Amino acid sequence: MRATWNGTTIAESDDTVVVEGNHYFPLESVASGVLVKSDTHSTCPWKGEASYYSLAVDGETNPDAAWFYPEPKEAAAQIKGRVAFWRGVTIGD
Secondary structure, eight states: OEEEETTEEEEEOSOOEEETTEEEEEGGGBOTTOEEEEEEEEEETTTEEEEEEEEEETTEEEEEEEEEOSSOOGGGGGGTTEEEEOSSOEEEO
């Protein structure tokens, strides 16, 4: 699977985990330098607390366009160390 934003591939992996229709990419499959830490957090009742990254590509920023669960609950253990995308990021083969 490939994640692209503004015509740039930001992540690519044959090892994504799909949860609730979202592809979670291994963190190491994300292009270097595109993730910028955000102070945003949200909570999912069964996955736990999510943290966010903004994307920085070619001088443009997409705020909070990636999220991850640093310490997912047991039911979501398979997404630890993985990141998912939204807000205009295209996911496809």
